[in-house]
Amino acid sequence: MAHHRATRAEINLKAFKHNIENLKKILGSDVGIMSVIKADAYGHGAVPCSKAALECGVSYLGAGIIEEGIELRKNGITEPILILGGIFLNEAADLVHYDLTTILSTPTLADELSNQGNKQGKIVKVHIKVDTGMNRLGVRPEDLLNLIEKIKTLPNLNLEALSTHFSSADDEDSSITKNQIELFQKALLELKKSGIHPPITHLANSSALFRFPDSRGKIVRPGLILYGALPSPILNPIVKKLCKKDKLDDFQPVMQWKSKIIQLKLTPKGEALSYSRRYFTQKESLIATLPIGYADGLNRNLSNKMQVLIKGKLAPQVGNICMDMILIDVSRIPDVKLGEDVVIFGKQGDKQISVEELADKSGTIPYELFCNVSKRVPRIYQN
Numbered sequence: 001m002a003h004h005r006a007t008r009a010e011i012n013l014k015a016f017k018h019n020i021e022n023l024k025k026i027l028g029s030d031v032g033i034m035s036v037i038k039a040d041a042y043g044h045g046a047v048p049c050s051k052a053a054l055e056c057g058v059s060y061l062g063a064g065i066i067e068e069g070i071e072l073r074k075n076g077i078t079e080p081i082l083i084l085g086g087i088f089l090n091e092a093a094d095l096v097h098y099d100l101t102t103i104l105s106t107p108t109l110a111d112e113l114s115n116q117g118n119k120q121g122k123i124v125k126v127h128i129k130v131d132t133g134m135n136r137l138g139v140r141p142e143d144l145l146n147l148i149e150k151i152k153t154l155p156n157l158n159l160e161a162l163s164t165h166f167s168s169a170d171d172e173d174s175s176i177t178k179n180q181i182e183l184f185q186k187a188l189l190e191l192k193k194s195g196i197h198p199p200i201t202h203l204a205n206s207s208a209l210f211r212f213p214d215s216r217g218k219i220v221r222p223g224l225i226l227y228g229a230l231p232s233p234i235l236n237p238i239v240k241k242l243c244k245k246d247k248l249d250d251f252q253p254v255m256q257w258k259s260k261i262i263q264l265k266l267t268p269k270g271e272a273l274s275y276s277r278r279y280f281t282q283k284e285s286l287i288a289t290l291p292i293g294y295a296d297g298l299n300r301n302l303s304n305k306m307q308v309l310i311k312g313k314l315a316p317q318v319g320n321i322c323m324d325m326i327l328i329d330v331s332r333i334p335d336v337k338l339g340e341d342v343v344i345f346g347k348q349g350d351k352q353i354s355v356e357e358l359a360d361k362s363g364t365i366p367y368e369l370f371c372n373v374s375k376r377v378p379r380i381y382q383n
């Protein structure tokens with residue numbers, strides 16, 4: 001086996017594909033999938049994840065920024081790619097050159113894209129985003145028809161889709177999303193009345209596609225669920241029920257974050273551990289040092305709060321988390337050795353630490369924790 005750093009993220013592409021196959025079965029054959037692979041596939045690696053998703057037959061990839069789309073093109077991916085975050089006017093030339101698609105919200109960008117299409121001899125596909133309540137990107141419903149009239153005058157543009165994005169699909173209060181769905185349907189109807197029938201509609205992120213089946217549209221835009229994590233605990237019973245109904249195995253975590261013990265030391269009672277003396281040994285303790293710290297993405301606010309798995313048992317992290325290292329009290333784990341494998345999140349024996357659990361302890365969401373796993377942590381692909 002090739003040498004790699006002891007601190008690593010193991011990526012199980014088989015689990016990733018399993019999750020897509022699960023989704024396909026839950027959605028049925030009428031609904032397609034745009035795999036959201038922005039932010040380096042939530043830290044899982046955009047190129048390998050995109051290739052795996054395409055092998056499962058997804059019809060679209062969702063990148064966050066144009067650079068991410070270009071990276072996929074340079075790696076030989078020719079399937080449709082949508083830039084979910086939109087583009088600047090001065091990126092239109094590249095967008096057209098690399099056959100990428102952007103969401104569109106303004107007449108100015110429509111003009112520029114059509115110009116570039118004309119220059120490069122291409123018809124440019126665009127997806128209008130209607131802002132139904134996120135109040136971030138998108139055209140407000142009352143301005144939609146103006147944008148449409150503009151597009152109708154531009155010969156090199158092709159309106160492929162109408163889309164929107166939910167602000168609160170994982171909120172207890174489902175009325176917010178229901179209202180957004182309604183506003184979207186209205187906008188779509190308005191479009192059809194003016195003779196425009198976009199072949200694609202897309203609205204739903206992971207939460208919405210499970211909780212609001214009428215938000216599924218022609219395709220859905222799942223991100224987090226593909227990586228085997230849930231946006232919020234309220235999704236848990238809903239997803240379980242859907243899997244059971246279709247006799248599917250549960251969605252599986254794709255990433256496991258691991259390290260190894262680099263030093264073991266018996267430390268007397270009453271010693272202060274790590275920077276700023278935020279932990280004192282209550283008795284003589286066996287303390288393990290691991291080469292992982294906040295430079296790897298392990299948030300410092302987890303200091304003295306998190307646990308890891310060693311030899312299939314939970315062991316507490318003690319003292320302040322450093323840039324490159326953390327300390328673990330392994331006194332209660334028999335027979336620990338130097339080089340012992342340690343799980344930050346993932347499975348060991350019959351125990352598991354979920355990314356959701358660790359994110360919650362750190363006061364954030366699994367999305368951010370995945371993104372925080374930094375560049376210097378090698379991704380080790382399995383299957």
Ligand SMILES: *Cc1c(COP(=O)(O)O)cnc(C)c1O
Nearest residue numbers: 036084165205206221222223224
């Ligand atoms: C990130 C993103 C998604 C995916 O959301 P998940 O909650 O990860 O499923 C879908 N649509 C847009 C516009 C996004 O930015």
